[in-house]
Amino acid sequence: xxxxxxxxxxxxxxxxxxxxxxxxxxxxxxxxxxxxxxxxxxxxxxxxxxxxxxxxxxxxxxxxxxxxxxxxxxxxxxxxxxxxxxxxxxxxxxxxxxxxxxxxxxxxxxxxxxxxxxxxxxxxxxxxxxxxxxxxxxxxxxxxxxxxxxxxxxxxxxxxxxxxxxxxxxxxxxxxxxxxxxxxxxxxxxxxxxxxxxxxxxxxxxxxxxxxxxxxxxxxxxxxxxxxxxxxxxxxxxxxxxxxxxxxxxxxxxxxxxxxxxxxxxxxxxxxxxxxxxxxxxxxxxxxxxxxxxxxxxxxxxxxxxxxxxxxxxxxxxxxxxxxxxxxxxxxxxxxxxxxxxxxxxxxxxxxxxxxxxxxxxxxxxxxxxxxxxxxxxxxxxxxxxxxxxxxxxxxxxxxxxxxxxxxxxxxxxxxxxxxxxxxxxxxxxxxxxxxxxx
Numbered sequence: 001x002x003x004x005x006x007x008x009x010x011x012x013x014x015x016x017x018x019x020x021x022x023x024x025x026x027x028x029x030x031x032x033x034x035x036x037x038x039x040x041x042x043x044x045x046x047x048x049x050x051x052x053x054x055x056x057x058x059x060x061x062x063x064x065x066x067x068x069x070x071x072x073x074x075x076x077x078x079x080x081x082x083x084x085x086x087x088x089x090x091x092x093x094x095x096x097x098x099x100x101x102x103x104x105x106x107x108x109x110x111x112x113x114x115x116x117x118x119x120x121x122x123x124x125x126x127x128x129x130x131x132x133x134x135x136x137x138x139x140x141x142x143x144x145x146x147x148x149x150x151x152x153x154x155x156x157x158x159x160x161x162x163x164x165x166x167x168x169x170x171x172x173x174x175x176x177x178x179x180x181x182x183x184x185x186x187x188x189x190x191x192x193x194x195x196x197x198x199x200x201x202x203x204x205x206x207x208x209x210x211x212x213x214x215x216x217x218x219x220x221x222x223x224x225x226x227x228x229x230x231x232x233x234x235x236x237x238x239x240x241x242x243x244x245x246x247x248x249x250x251x252x253x254x255x256x257x258x259x260x261x262x263x264x265x266x267x268x269x270x271x272x273x274x275x276x277x278x279x280x281x282x283x284x285x286x287x288x289x290x291x292x293x294x295x296x297x298x299x300x301x302x303x304x305x306x307x308x309x310x311x312x313x314x315x316x317x318x319x320x321x322x323x324x325x326x327x328x329x330x331x332x333x334x335x336x337x338x339x340x341x342x343x344x345x346x347x348x349x350x351x352x353x354x355x356x357x358x359x360x361x362x363x364x365x366x367x368x369x370x371x372x373x374x375x376x377x378x379x380x381x382x383x384x385x386x387x388x389x390x391x392x393x394x395x396x397x398x399x400x401x402x403x404x405x406x407x408x409x410x411x412x413x414x415x416x417x418x419x420x421x422x423x424x425x426x427x428x429x430x431x432x433x434x435x436x437x438x439x
Contacts, residue, residue, distance in 0.1 A: 024095045025289045027123065028060075028296060029279025031102040034119045035110070036272040042111045043253045045189045046349065047196075047311055049269040050303040054199055055155045056105040059147040060098035061297040067094045068290050076432035078199055078301070081154065090139035095289050096132070099123060100144035101151075108152045158197040166192045169315075175328075176215035177318045178344035182335075186342035194312035199301035200425050204312040207424070209417040212317050212346040213409050217329055224329070226407040230322040231330050234337060234404045245337050245403035247376055247384055248273070248350060248396045254339040267379055270350050270396075271303040274357040276375035277392070281361065284371050285439050295364055295437065298429060299357060306356040306421050310349050310414070319346040322404055336404025347414030348406040351397035355418025356425070358393035363426050364437050365389075393418075 035056055039049050058074060058081075065071035075081045103120045107113035127137055169191035171179045180186060194204040201207070216223040233241070250270040268276070278299050282292045323340045327333075341349075362369070367388055374383040386392040397415050400406035 023126075024099060025287065025292050026283065027099045028102070028289070028292050029276075029282060031099055031119065031123075032056075032275050032279060032296065034103060034116060035106045036268050036275070038106065038110050038112050038115050039272065040252065040266045040268060041115065043266060044110075044269065045252060046250075046269040046271060047190045047193045047307040049252070050271040050300070050307045050353075051155075051158075051160065051196065052106065052109055053271055053275055053300040054304040055109060055151055056102050057293070057297040057300040058154070059101040059105050059144070059151040060293050062147055062151075063094055063098045063101060063143065064290050064293045071290065071294060072429075072433035077428050077434070079197060080157065090142065091136055092139035092143050093132070093136055094140075096127060096137065096140035097143040097147070098289075098293060100141055101148050104144050104148040105151055108148055109155065159195050162195070163190070163192055166195075172318060175217065176320055178320055179324055180342060181321055181323050181340040183339070184342075188315075189341070189343045190311060191315050191343075193308060194315070196308050198305045198308050200428050201305045201309065201421065202424075204308050207309050207417055207420045208316075209313060209347055209413045212319050212413070213407075215320065219329075226409065227322055227325045227330060229408060230336075230401065230404055230406075231326050231334060233402060234334070237337070237402060241402040242337065243382075243384075244395055244399045247381055248399035249338050249403065250350065251339055251341065268375070270353055271300075271307070273375050273396075274299065274303060274354065277357075277371070277373055277389070278361070280371050280373060280375070281365060281369065281389075285365060285369075285437075287437065291437050294434065295361075298360055298364065298425075298434065302356050302360045302422065302425050303353055305425065306353040306418060307349070309421055310347060310352040310417065311343075313347055313417070314344040314349070317346045318344045319410070321345045322407060338403035338405050340405050345406060346410045347417055348397060348400045348410045349414070350400055351406075351411045351414030352418040352421070354393040354396035355390075355415045356422040357418075358389035359419060359422035360425060361389040363422075364434075365439065366436070 035052065039052065044052065058078070062074055065073055073083070075083055100120060100123065103116045103123065107116040124137060169188045171177070171188065173179065198204065213223050213226060218224060249267065250273050251267055252269050254265045254267070275296065278296050282295060287295065321340050323336050367390070369389060370385070370387045372383050372385045373392065377383060397411050400411055401408055
């Protein structure tokens with residue numbers, strides 16, 4: 001595999017200490033939200049969204065870590081990432097460069113990234129309002145653009161650009177395996193995602209979960225009982241269960257039909273929801289700018305690796321969705337509360353990535369970190385409060401049962417998979433020198 005070098009920025013002697021307003025820390029989560037908005041516009045699928053978040057945070061981390069020796073260099077925990085010295089001779093501000101780099105990387109990578117040009121201009125205008133020296137702003141932008149271009153070059157070596165050349169996926173037409181579901185019968189999402197290079201874990205198949213329960217049409221079988229549980233809950237769901245399912249839906253493109261009319265609804269992805277939680281936690285903990293960059297970077301690469309690992313298993317087990325099974329063997333007219341996503345059922349992706357995210361956030365910020373999650377307020381859903389990241393992840397996982405889109409074993413075994421993935425990631429970042437954040 002071609003090894004792309006990273007950037008070793010000799011900035012210390014040219015970084016200016018000119019005071020920049022504290023709002024820059026909040027600008028990190030604001031910029032991440034701008035990425036989410038463009039992804040919603042483009043209807044970016046969940047695995048791909050996690051990849052964009054990860055690469056968009058690598059550059060800012062690179063800039064800050066080269067000016068803060070308490071942050072381990074990226075090559076110590078990111079695969080195939082090595083340093084190349086480059087020289088920046090103008091004075092710049094590292095925080096300004098880091099924020100701009102988030103937006104610039106997204107502008108270069110996202111299909112509709114040009115939309116982020118407006119966010120860049122608004123950001124620069126806010127700096128001018130605070131009388132930041134124009135020369136410093138211009139130099140910071142130059143640094144950000146240089147770093148972003150190098151990050152994009154690094155991203156091109158992860159095999160993403162090879163996906164379109166893969167053989168088109170054809171669903172298996174039999175009783176036990178996944179097949180496209182109503183109302184849109186969309187084709188499978190990212191069936192070859194396992195070929196993407198992970199950020200930290202060793203390989204896509206490093207964390208194969210416990211085998212899914214064997215398929216059976218027999219009404220006395222364990223598998224039938226799994227489906228019957230989904231069906232029964234949908235018939236007697238409590239108000240709380242309905243609210244939980246809706247809150248964690250995170251379907252980038254759900255379609256509602258009425259007669260001959262179909263309406264599409266765009267939302268943030270599961271990864272986008274957890275990146276939003278990172279922003280909420282940053283504000284709640286009053287993290288410094290550098291620590292906020294660390295938090296967002298570690299979470300983003302965790303999301304990317306968790307999706308790669310999860311998608312590997314999804315297309316290996318290739319299991320039927322509850323909607324298909326229930327329509328065939330229990331009630332032909334039944335519909336789940338949530339729209340069934342267009343990919344195989346096992347394991348539950350939200351369970352995998354939510355537990356992995358929660359464990360990493362717990363490592364960095366500690367357990368019993370209570371917070372109020374208003375990530376879905378944009379979609380007119382009320383906020384929900386949690387006493388810990390782990391409790392939030394547990395709720396995200398069980399929401400898939402309430403929503404009628406996953407069987408219980410996909411949820412529970414997905415949670416165990418998320419634990420295994422996060423344990424490996426935490427071990428790697430600890431070895432690199434990423435310690436707990438002192439609050």
